[in-house]
Amino acid sequence: MSSDQTPESGRTADVRTVLVSSVIGTTVEWYDFFLYSTAAGLVFDELFFPSDDPYIGTMLAFVTFFVGFVARPLGGVLFGHIGDRIGRKRTLVSTMVLMGLATAAMGLLPTYQQVGMLAPALLVLLRLLQGLAIGGEWAGAVLMAVEYAPPGRRARYGAWPQVGLALGLGLGTGLFALLGNSLDEQQFLDYGWRIAFGLSIVLVFVGLAIRLRVSETPAFRRMRALEGAARVPILELFREPVRRRNTLLGLLSRWAEGAAFNTWAVFFISYSTSTLGMARNDVLVAIMAASITLAVLIPVFGAVADRWTPRRTYALGAAVYGVLVYPAFLAFQSRDPLLAGLVVVLLLGVVHAVIYAPQGTFYAQLTPVRLRYTGMSFVYQFSGIYASGLTPLIVTALLAAGGGSPWLACGYLLLTGVIGAVAALAIRERDLFATAETAPDATSRESVHA
Template identity: 75%
Template sequence: MTTDLATGTPDHTGSVRTVLVSSVIGTTVEWYDFFLYSTAAGVVFDKLFFPAENAFVGTMLSFVTFFVGFVARPIGGVLFGHIGDRIGRKRTLVTTMVLMGLATAVMGVLPTYQQVGVAAPLLLVLLRLFQGLAIGGEWAGAVLMAVEYAPEGRRGRYGAWPQIGLALGLGLGTGLFALLSNTLDDRQFLAYGWRIAFGLSLVLVVVGLVIRLKVGETPAFERMRRSQGTARVPFVELFADRVRRRNTVLGLLSRWAEGAAFNTWAVFFISYATGTLKLPRNDVLLQVLLAAIVLTVLIIACGRLVDRWGARRMYTMGAIVYALAVYPAFAAFQTRDPVLIGVVLVLVLGVVHAGLSTPQGTLYAQLSPVRLRYTGMSFVYQFSGIYASGLTPLVVTALLAAGGGSPWLACAYLVLTGIVGAAATAMLRRRDLYSAG
C-alpha cells in the first residue's frame, strides 16, 4: 500500500477496507472476551466461584470482579497509550489482542471454588486484571486506525466502524451462551458448557491477528513522527496545556452517559431479568443478542449522521434521549411481559444506544492532538470506565436492594448520568477540538 502523506488519504480502497475490517475484527475479539465475562458474571461465576447462601451476596461478589477489570483499564490505557504514541498504533494493537485472548482462554480452564477453594476467585480476579489491561489499550488504537486513515468528510463513518466491534462482541458472547444454554441442561452448562465459549477466544484471536498484521501504520502518525517527533511522556503533556486539560475533564464526564447506559442494558439487565424478574435465562440472552444485532446495523447507518451533524451534537442528543428513556424502560420491565421487555430492550440498547456509541470514537479523537491522541483517548475512555461502566451494575444492584426491589432509585441515578453526559459534551467548545485526521 502507498499513501499520500500530504493528505493522509490511502491510495487504494482495498487498503482502506483492510484497515476497517482489522478495526472491526480486533474490537470484536476484545469486546467478545471482555463482555463474555460480564455475561458469565450474571449467570455462572456467582454460582461456581462465589457460592453464598444469599443470592444477592453472590451476585454482588461476582460483579465486584467484573468491576476489577475496569480498575485495570485506565492503567492499561496509560501504559499502551504511551507505547502507541511513542512507537505506533499497529504494534500496540497486536500486543493487546494477544494478551486479551490468552487471559480469556485460561479463564475457561480455571478450577472452581468447590475444587480449590479461595484460590479459584483469586485466579479469576488476576485474569480479569489482564483483561482490563488489554482492553485499556485496544479501543483507542482501533478507533485511531480507522479515523486516522479516513479521508476528509468521512471520519464520522470511519470512526463508527470500530464501535461495531462492541455490539458484535456482545452479540457473539451472549448468542453463544444462549446456544450452549439451550443445547445443554443446567448441570452440563455449569460443568463445562460455559468453558467452551471462553476457549473459542483463541480461535478469534488467530483470525484477528492474521488480518491486523496486514495493516500498516496510520498516515497521521507517520506525518506527525516526521514533522514533530513523538512525545517523550504523553500522559504528562496531556495535562500541560489548559485546553487539553479542559477537554479531558469534559470528556471524562461525557462518558458517564454511554458507560452507564451500556452496562445497565447489556450487563445488569441479564442478572436483573433472570434473578428479580424470574425470566428464562435463554430468553433473556436471546433478547440481548437481538438488541446487539440492531445496534450493529444502526451504528453502520448512523456513521453518516456523525459527518453531517458533528460528533459533539449527535452524542449530546443521544445522552438526552437515553435519560428520557430510563423510567419508561424500567416501567415496562415491571410488567414481566417477555415480549414487551424484549421490544423495550431492543429500543434502549439497539436504537437509543446507537446515538451514543456511533459518534463516541470520532468525538474523543478530537480531544487531543495526534502526538498525544492514543494516550488522551485511552485515558478518557478507560478512566471513566471505573465509575461510568464498572460501578454501574454494583450501584444499580445496591439501589435496587435499597428500594426494596423497586427500581426507581436506580432510575434516578441513571437519569443523572445522562444529564451529566449531555451537559459535559455540550460544553466542549468547537474551537478547542482538534482535527481527527
C-alpha cells in the same frame, strides 16, 4: 518512498483492510471482555462466589467484573504511551494476544468448590489482564479508522470499530444461548460456559491474521516525520489548559454511555432472570437481538454525525437515554418477556447506537495526533471505572436499598444521562482538534468541520 506510495495513496489502498481489521479486532476483544460480564450474571456467582443470599453472590461476581475496569486505565496509559511513541499497529497486536490468552485461561479455572479462595483469586488476576488489554485496544482501533478516513467521513469511519462492541456482545451472548439450549443446567455449569471462553484462541488467530496486514496510519507517520513523538504523552496531556478542559469534560460525558451500556447489556441479564423471573435464554436472545440492531445502526448514526457533528450527536443520544430510563423500568414491572425484550432492543440497539457511533471520533478530536492514543484511552478507560464498572454494583445496591423497587436506580441513571449530555455540549467546537492532521500546539488547531 515511490511517487505512488504517499500517505494519501496508502490511505486509499489500505482503507478496506483497515476497516475490516478494526471491526474484527474489536469484535474479538469485546467478545472476550463481555464473555465475563455474561458469565458474571449467570454462572460465576454460583461457581466462584457461593452464597445463600442471591444479592450477595451477584454483587461479588460484579465486584470482579468491576476489577477489569480498574485495570483498564492502567492499560490505557501503558499501551497509549506505546501507541503514541512507536505506533498504533504494533500496540494493537500486543493487546489482542494478551486478551486472548487471559480469556482462554479463564475457561480452564477450577471452581470455589475445588480449590476454595484460590479460584476467585485467579479469576480476579485474569480479569486484571483482560482489563489491561482492552484498555489499550479501543483507542488504537478507532484511531486506525479515523486517521485513515477521508475528509467529511471521519465519524462514519470512526463508527466502524464501534460495531465490534455490538458484534462481540452478540457473539458472546448468542454462544451462551446456544450452549444453554444444547446442554442441561448442570452440564452448562460444569463445562458448557468453558467452551465459549476456550474459543477465544481461535478468534484471536483470525484477528491477528488480518491485523498484521495493516500499515501504520498516515497521520501518525506524518506526525513522526514533522515533529516527533511525545516523550511522556500522559504528562503532556495535562500541560495545556484546553487539553485539560477537554479531558475533564470528556470524562464526565462518558458517564452516560458507560452507565447506559452496562445497565442494559450487563445488569439487565441478572435483573431479568433473578428479579423478574425471565428465562435465561429469553434474556440472552433479547440481548443478542439488541446487539444485532446496534451493529446495523452504528454506521448509520456515524454518517449522521458527519453531518451534525459527533459532539451534538453524542449529546442527543445521552439525553434520550436519560429520558427513557423511567419508562423502561416501568415496562419491566409487567414481567412480560416479550415487552422487556423489545424495550432492551430499543434502548441497547437503537438509542445506544446514537451515543456510541460518534463517540470514537468525538474523543479523537479532544487531543492532537501526538497525544491522541493516550488522550482517548485516558478519557474512555479512566471513566470506565465509575461510568461502566460500578454501574451494575450501584444499580443492584439501589434495588436492594429500595426493597426491590427500581425507582432509586432510575434516579441515578437519569442523572448519568444529564451529566453526559451537558458535559458533551460544554466542550467548545473551537477547542477540538482535526482528526487526520497534525496539530503541534493549541494555536494550530484546525476546524473539524472540514
